[in-house]
Amino acid sequence: MFVLVNLKAYPCDSIAVATAARDVADDAGVRIAVAPQAADLARVADTGVETWAQHVSPIDHGSHTGSTRPATVADAGAVGTLINHSERRLTLADIDRAREVAADNGLETIVCANNPAQAGAAAALGPDAVAVEPPTLIGGDVSVASADPDIVTDAVTAVTQVDDSVDVFCGAGVSTGSDVAAAADLGASGVLLASGVAKADDPSAALTDLVSKI
Numbered sequence: 631m632f633v634l635v636n637l638k639a640y641p642c643d644s645i646a647v648a649t650a651a652r653d654v655a656d657d658a659g660v661r662i663a664v665a666p667q668a669a670d671l672a673r674v675a676d677t678g679v680e681t682w683a684q685h686v687s688p689i690d691h692g693s694h695t696g697s698t699r700p701a702t703v704a705d706a707g708a709v710g711t712l713i714n715h716s717e718r719r720l721t722l723a724d725i726d727r728a729r730e731v732a733a734d735n736g737l738e739t740i741v742c743a744n745n746p747a748q749a750g751a752a753a754a755l756g757p758d759a760v761a762v763e764p765p766t767l768i769g770g771d772v773s774v775a776s777a778d779p780d781i782v783t784d785a786v787t788a789v790t791q792v793d794d795s796v797d798v799f800c801g802a803g804v805s806t807g808s809d810v811a812a813a814a815d816l817g818a819s820g821v822l823l824a825s826g827v828a829k830a831d832d833p834s835a836a837l838t839d840l841v842s843k844i
């Protein structure tokens with residue numbers, strides 16, 4: 631299982647979380663990555679933790695004020711990027727282009743989706759993975775794997791029917807090792823989470839629990 635921690639714009643110490651994630655990943659032998667805000671990418675990557683971008687713009691060089699260029703993200707030390715997060719939606723054409731430019735720059739890509747139908751559509755664009763995250767459960771206390779397990783299994787079916795080389799992750803409300811184990815049982819190969827670590831009093835303890843049943 632791949633554990634990807636999205637720090638969003640939460641008021642956490644991104645370097646402290648990154649350092650904890652690096653150490654827990656090393657100790658547990660589990661793949662853990664941290665996705666900080668764009669301005670923190672290089673500092674987070676310098677800790678040695680696997681670093682992802684929260685978003686990239688569907689552009690390369692040019693007159694694109696305020697954009698997050700995939701190549702710049704890669705130069706800062708990111709190895710992958712989320713695309714079309716529920717809080718950073720893109721048009722279909724922009725998802726396609728962002729994935730293409732990100733991949734051209736060596737970034738791994740995860741396209742986010744609200745539901746199984748969108749997950750299948752996202753798989754058709756050829757990302758490395760699709761993450762299904764029901765918006766109503768994001769930021770809540772109940773994991774998608776227990777609140778709505780069919781969403782996960784149906785997303786796995788939808789994605790596999792389109793392209794069985796695309797991994798399926800799930801997210802929303804994931805905060806414990808039991809949540810991660812339940813996601814794996816439903817066929818997910820990774821989890822995407824935020825508040826369970828970014829808002830934790832002790833991010834290291836939260837991460838240790840998250841990987842405890844993998």
Ligand SMILES: O=C(CO)COP(=O)(O)O
Pocket residue numbers: 636715763767768769770801802803804822823824825826
């Ligand atoms: O949006 C999410 C991860 O990108 C999920 O957020 P929570 O883990 O806070 O529900």
